[in-house]
Amino acid sequence: MKEAQIIKAYEAAKERYAQIGIDTDEALKKLQNISLSLHCWQTDDVTGFENPDGQLSGGIQATGNYPGKARNIEEVRKDIEKAKSLIPGSHRLSIHAIYGDFGGKKVDRNEIEPKHFQSWIDWAKANDMKLDFNSTSFSHPLSGDQSLSSRDKAVRDFWIEHTIRSRKIADEMGRQLNDKACHNLWIHDGSKDLTVDRYLYRSLLKDSLDKIFATKCPNVKDAVECKLFGTGLESFTVGSHEFYMGYAVKNGIMATLDMGHFHPTEETYDKISAMLLFTPEILLHVSRPVRWDSDHVVILNDSVQMLAQEIVWADALNKVNIGLDYFDASINRIGAYVIGSRATQKAFLQALLSPIKQLRDYESSGRFFQRLALLEESKSMPWAAVYDYFCLKNNAPAAEDYIATIEQYEKEVTSKR
Ligand SMILES: C[C@H](O)[C@H](O)[C@@H](O)C(=O)CO
Numbered sequence: 132m133k134e135a136q137i138i139k140a141y142e143a144a145k146e147r148y149a150q151i152g153i154d155t156d157e158a159l160k161k162l163q164n165i166s167l168s169l170h171c172w173q174t175d176d177v178t179g180f181e182n183p184d185g186q187l188s189g190g191i192q193a194t195g196n197y198p199g200k201a202r203n204i205e206e207v208r209k210d211i212e213k214a215k216s217l218i219p220g221s222h223r224l225s226i227h228a229i230y231g232d233f234g235g236k237k238v239d240r241n242e243i244e245p246k247h248f249q250s251w252i253d254w255a256k257a258n259d260m261k262l263d264f265n266s267t268s269f270s271h272p273l274s275g276d277q278s279l280s281s282r283d284k285a286v287r288d289f290w291i292e293h294t295i296r297s298r299k300i301a302d303e304m305g306r307q308l309n310d311k312a313c314h315n316l317w318i319h320d321g322s323k324d325l326t327v328d329r330y331l332y333r334s335l336l337k338d339s340l341d342k343i344f345a346t347k348c349p350n351v352k353d354a355v356e357c358k359l360f361g362t363g364l365e366s367f368t369v370g371s372h373e374f375y376m377g378y379a380v381k382n383g384i385m386a387t388l389d390m391g392h393f394h395p396t397e398e399t400y401d402k403i404s405a406m407l408l409f410t411p412e413i414l415l416h417v418s419r420p421v422r423w424d425s426d427h428v429v430i431l432n433d434s435v436q437m438l439a440q441e442i443v444w445a446d447a448l449n450k451v452n453i454g455l456d457y458f459d460a461s462i463n464r465i466g467a468y469v470i471g472s473r474a475t476q477k478a479f480l481q482a483l484l485s486p487i488k489q490l491r492d493y494e495s496s497g498r499f500f501q502r503l504a505l506l507e508e509s510k511s512m513p514w515a516a517v518y519d520y521f522c523l524k525n526n527a528p529a530a531e532d533y534i535a536t537i538e539q540y541e542k543e544v545t546s547k548r
C-alpha cells in the first residue's frame with residue numbers, strides 16, 4: 132500500500148471514530164504498549180535442539196510437512212527476526228527449555244543452567260526483545276504418561292529438578308533483561324483410560340509444585356497451565372482447570388489460559404473477569420482449536436475478539452501477559468507467526484476502538500436493542516485503516532504487503548534448507 136493512501140484512509144477513519152467519541156490516536160498509543168510473547172516453537176514444529184529426530188510426545192502434535200523448518204539455533208533466530216520485522220510494535224520471545232544453546236552436547240533436562248541460555252539473552256538484548264520461559268516435560272525418555280505426578284519418586288524428582296532449574300533460568304533472563312520473565316509450567320500428565328486414583332495423582336502433583344515453588348525467583352512471574360486432555364491421554368488430566376485455578380489462587384501465582392484447553396464450546400474470554408478477582412495476573416496462550424486442541428494459526432475470529440474486548444473492558448491490559456501458542460507445520464512457518472500475531476493485535480485494536488462508554492450507558496439504562504446494534508455496527512467501523520496506519524508508523528508492511536516479503540524469504544532462505 133502506498134503511504135499517502137494509508138494516511139488518507141487513516142484520516143477518514145479518525146474522523147468517523149470521532150463521531151462515536153473514540154480517539155484513534157489514543158487507541159494507537161495503547162496498542163503500541165501491547166507486547167505479544169512470540170512462541171519460539173512455531174519455527175520448528177516443537178522439535179528443539181536436544182534430539183532433532185525424536186518424536187514429539189506429551190499429548191501434543193504438530194501436523195504437516197511444509198518444507199523449510201528451522202534446524203538449529205541460528206535458523207530459529209533468523210526466522211524469528213524475519214517474523215518480528217513484519218509484526219508492528221515491540222514483542223517478547225517465549226523459549227522452551229529444549230531450545231537451549233547446548234553446543235551439540237547432551238545436556239539432560241535436570242542439568243540445564245542459565246549458561247545454556249546466555250546466548251539467547253544476548254540475542255534478545257541485541258534484538259530489543261524481552262524473554263519468557265517454559266519448562267519442558269514432553270519428548271523425553273522419562274516423560275511417560277506422568278512427570279511431576281508420577282508414582283515413581285525418582286521420576287518426580289527428576290522433573291522437580293528440571294522445573295526448579297527452568298525457573299532459575301527464567302529468573303536470570305528477567306534479571307539481565309530488566310523485565311520479569313513469565314515462567315509457564317505445562318505438563319502433559321494424565322491417563323489414556325479411566326483411573327481410579329485421581330486424588331493420588333493430584334496430591335503428588337501438588338506436592339511437587341510446592342517443592343518447585345519453594346525456591347524464590349524474584350525476576351519471575353510464575354504461571355501454571357491447565358488442559359482438558361491430550362491425545363493418548365484422553366480420560367484424565369492431572370493438571371485440570373480446577374486444580375491449577377485452586378493452586379494459583381492459594382499461592383498468588385498466575386493461571387495460564389490456553390484458548391485450546393477447554394471444552395469446545397467453553398470460551399476463554401468469560402474467565403478473565405472471574406479470575407482477575409482472585410489472581411494477580413493471567414498468562415494467555417492465544418491459539419485456535421479446531422474441534423480439539425489443534426493449535427491452528429490464530430485468526431481474527433470471535434473467540435480472539437471477545438477475549439481482547441474482555442481484557443480492554445476490564446481495564447486489565449497491565450494484568451495479562453499475552454503469549455501465542457500454536458504450531459502449524461502445514462504452511463510457511465514465518466507466515467504462521469505473522470498472521471497469528473497480527474490477528475491478535477487487530478483484535479486488541481478493535482477492542483480499544485470500541486465505544487464502551489456508550490455501550491455501558493445503553494446497558495445501565497436497559498436499552499438492550501441499542502447495545503446490540505452498536506456492538507454490531509462497531510464490527511464494520513474502519514478499524515483496518517487504523518491498523519494499516521499502525522503498521523506504517525512502525526515500519527512494518529501494511530495489509531497484505533507482507534505476503535511478498537515472506538515469499539521472497541522462502542525463495543532465498545527456507546526453501547534451501
Ligand atoms: C509447547 C507448549 O508448551 C504447549 O503448547 C503447551 O503450552 C500447551 O498448550 C499444550 O497443549
Ligand SMILES: [Mn+2]
Nearest residue numbers: 356389416456
Ligand atoms: Mn499452551
